[in-house]
Amino acid sequence: MANTATAPEITLPARRGLTERLGNELRFVPVALGLVALLIFFSFQSDVFLTSRNLNNLLIQSTVTGIIALGLVFVLLTGEIDLSVAATSGVAAVFMAKMVVDTGLPIPLAILLGVGIGMLIGASSARWITLIGVPSFVVTLGVGLLLNGVQLLLLPNTGRYNLLNTGVEKLAATYVSGPAAWALVLVASTLFALIRLTTFRSRRSAGLPASLGGGVILPVAIVGVVLIALLMFLENQRGLPMPVILFIGLLGVMCYIAHETRFGTYLYAIGDNAEAARRAGIKVDRIKITAFAIAGGMAAFGGILSASRILGVSVSSGGGVGGGALLLESIAAAVIGGVSLFGGRGMVIGALFGALIIGTVSNGLNLMGVANEARLIVTGLLLVLAVSIDRGIEKLAGPAG
Amino acid sequence: MTEPILRLRGITKHFGPVKALTDVSLDLEPGKVVALVGDNGAGKSTLVKVMAGAHRPDSGEYLFEGHKVEGATPASVSDMGVQTVYQDLALCNNLDAVQNLFLGREMTGPWWTGFRVTRAHAEKKAKDVLRRMRLDSISLSRNVGAMSGGQRQNIAIARSILWEPKVVLLDEPTAALSHSASEQVGNLVRELASHGLAVLVISHDIHHFVLDNTDRIEVLRLGRNAGSFNSRDVTGEQVVNVMVGGNEAVNMAG
Ligand SMILES: Nc1ncnc2c1ncn2[C@@H]1O[C@H](COP(=O)(O)OP(=O)(O)O)[C@@H](O)[C@H]1O
Ligand SMILES: [Mg+2]
Numbered sequence: 001m002a003n004t005a006t007a008p009e010i011t012l013p014a015r016r017g018l019t020e021r022l023g024n025e026l027r028f029v030p031v032a033l034g035l036v037a038l039l040i041f042f043s044f045q046s047d048v049f050l051t052s053r054n055l056n057n058l059l060i061q062s063t064v065t066g067i068i069a070l071g072l073v074f075v076l077l078t079g080e081i082d083l084s085v086a087a088t089s090g091v092a093a094v095f096m097a098k099m100v101v102d103t104g105l106p107i108p109l110a111i112l113l114g115v116g117i118g119m120l121i122g123a124s125s126a127r128w129i130t131l132i133g134v135p136s137f138v139v140t141l142g143v144g145l146l147l148n149g150v151q152l153l154l155l156p157n158t159g160r161y162n163l164l165n166t167g168v169e170k171l172a173a174t175y176v177s178g179p180a181a182w183a184l185v186l187v188a189s190t191l192f193a194l195i196r197l198t199t200f201r202s203r204r205s206a207g208l209p210a211s212l213g214g215g216v217i218l219p220v221a222i223v224g225v226v227l228i229a230l231l232m233f234l235e236n237q238r239g240l241p242m243p244v245i246l247f248i249g250l251l252g253v254m255c256y257i258a259h260e261t262r263f264g265t266y267l268y269a270i271g272d273n274a275e276a277a278r279r280a281g282i283k284v285d286r287i288k289i290t291a292f293a294i295a296g297g298m299a300a301f302g303g304i305l306s307a308s309r310i311l312g313v314s315v316s317s318g319g320g321v322g323g324g325a326l327l328l329e330s331i332a333a334a335v336i337g338g339v340s341l342f343g344g345r346g347m348v349i350g351a352l353f354g355a356l357i358i359g360t361v362s363n364g365l366n367l368m369g370v371a372n373e374a375r376l377i378v379t380g381l382l383l384v385l386a387v388s389i390d391r392g393i394e395k396l397a398g399p400a401g
Numbered sequence: 402m403t404e405p406i407l408r409l410r411g412i413t414k415h416f417g418p419v420k421a422l423t424d425v426s427l428d429l430e431p432g433k434v435v436a437l438v439g440d441n442g443a444g445k446s447t448l449v450k451v452m453a454g455a456h457r458p459d460s461g462e463y464l465f466e467g468h469k470v471e472g473a474t475p476a477s478v479s480d481m482g483v484q485t486v487y488q489d490l491a492l493c494n495n496l497d498a499v500q501n502l503f504l505g506r507e508m509t510g511p512w513w514t515g516f517r518v519t520r521a522h523a524e525k526k527a528k529d530v531l532r533r534m535r536l537d538s539i540s541l542s543r544n545v546g547a548m549s550g551g552q553r554q555n556i557a558i559a560r561s562i563l564w565e566p567k568v569v570l571l572d573e574p575t576a577a578l579s580h581s582a583s584e585q586v587g588n589l590v591r592e593l594a595s596h597g598l599a600v601l602v603i604s605h606d607i608h609h610f611v612l613d614n615t616d617r618i619e620v621l622r623l624g625r626n627a628g629s630f631n632s633r634d635v636t637g638e639q640v641v642n643v644m645v646g647g648n649e650a651v652n653m654a655g
Contacts, residue, residue: 023544199520199521206524207525260518261517262509262518263516265500269504271495273491275491279475280491281476281505282505
């Protein structure tokens with residue numbers, strides 16, 4: 001035994017390298033840089049691109065995909081997928097329109113009902129998935145088709161509900177400007193600062209390392225500058241468009257839920273190792289059902305917003321049969337944003353960057369006069385590129401020994 | 402002889418045609434380290450999972466502190482004071498050490514914060530436990546997926562003792578470890594028993610780890626009790642013999 005020298009335990013550095021951080025809390029950085037690169041590229045290609053009028057359009061165009069992707073991230077984090085989100089958005093929008101037009105239900109109530117139905121659809125699919133143990137992509141594919149059928153049943157013989165002058169159109173057409181807009185920016189920045197500050201203070205009082213600059217000031221400054229820049233840019237147009245305000249608000253809430261709460265931790269735990277989560281006493285089924293309900297509710301809200309913007313609902317609401325481009329772009333937005341289809345990896349903010357990249361490519365190529373087929377090809381290539389970069393970073397940051 | 406804190410009586414567990422456990426009994430006493438040994442597929446992990454509430458036995462009795470345990474679940478068993486370190490460690494690679502240590506038992510703010518995780522307290526407690534285990538070198542904020550096998554094993558053990566349990570079950574804690582890391586686990590196991598905990602360890606390292614660190618050896622063969630030995634009065638060869646079925650079932654523990 002004397003000769004069997006044991007290798008000393010290799011202690012890894014306590015400070016984590018850049019690749020490891022890029023695989024985690026800085027995961028959104030490559031995709032954010034990609035977005036900036038695209039913005040620069042298109043601003044050289046078209047004089048119109050960087051005008052506030054065009055950026056206003058770009059942002060509004062991206063919100064529906066973005067909101068659906070935002071909810072979808074929760075399902076993807078648990079390692080499941082919901083292929084019925086586009087169809088859910090269509091059914092919820094048609095239902096809301098039917099309530100408003102046919103029964104004269106007050107609009108806020110109709111919207112709430114629509115969102116509630118979306119949540120119910122998501123929760124029901126998930127109940128079935130967890131109860132029977134069938135793969136979620138099969139169940140939600142079926143549910144999507146089923147909902148397409150229901151949508152046709154809900155529509156009148158004309159195949160369309162017109163929402164012009166019903167009041168619903170105001171949801172998408174309202175702009176907030178002047179002091180009210182500044183107040184919104186201030187409130188958002190303050191809330192974000194409060195969250196950061198409470199973390200900093202509790203770490204300090206527990207005697208743990210805490211950095212005021214890197215943990216509070218820098219992130220708050222970045223968020224504040226981005227919001228103020230956005231406001232100043234859009235102010236000389238008509239102000240902040242309501243869809244954008246709603247998207248940013250929902251984004252903030254969803255980021256908080258995923259990254260600060262216990263529920264959020266469970267989403268990640270389940271996505272990586274559902275069995276470990278179950279043994280830790282986590283009610284895996286209940287968490288999954290909640291995630292699907294969130295995705296369904298967000299999809300419904302996205303659909304309602306879309307209906308308000310295009311002033312009506314029809315057969316093609318929700319992307320048409322099978323979800324069409326709306327479904328594919330929502331999934332692509334989440335995945336381009338760095339959310340793994342295998343669960344447990346990615347950040348909620350990825351939905352924002354993914355949706356903006358897809359919106360930018362579409363808008364920019366359109367301005368360059370490039371045909372639709374090129375747009376699809378570029379978006380597809382970007383998807384593959386984004387996933388490959390993620391994979392590369394993950395490999396570099398993988399197990400040390 | 403101290404009263405057993407945890408007793409299994411006539412446990413049977415079949416997976417379809419596979420008779421993983423048949424009529425198995427086992428006692429764990431406070432302050433004692435019991436080794437559970439047996440060939441691959443003997444049913445050791447299945448038995449641990451029954452004790453942990455992760456598997457429901459087809460039949461048999463589970464007694465804890467003299468009371469019958471009905472419908473054990475992972476949560477109820479861990480509330481009782483029985484902690485388990487699984488062979489696969491049951492860690493989430495995408496979470497860091499603190500998140501893994503407190504998984505399922507997060508300290509949170511009130512409902513209106515959406516049960517926001519109050520990480521600072523957890524991190525402080527994690528630091529204390531790791532220091533007591535002399536595992537200060539483990540980074541708390543690094544994803545465990547990026548750590549070495551020994552560090553992952555240590556985090557899994559740290560998790561089991563974080564809540565001051567009465568019983569700790571360890572499924573092959575040394576299988577993936579270097580010799581020195583195994584010795585560290587051995588010290589840790591005896592340390593736990595000296596504080597009055599009942600410890601069960603599964604190990605294939607009969608000659609070193611088991612004989613050096615345990616009080617009693619329970620042998621499983623083909624899902625049945627095959628023998629029970631006092632670790633002091635037995636040689637590795639005798640134990641291995643019973644494991645592989647060379648001898649008839651014997652009982653030398655008295
Ligand atoms: N979940 C399961 N489903 C079906 N068979 C299982 C399951 N778990 C264990 N087994 C079987 O039960 C037997 C005992 O397994 P196990 O308890 O893992 O043995 P050990 O840990 O002693 O190597 C093996 O034949 C194994 O294949
Ligand atoms: Mg085993």
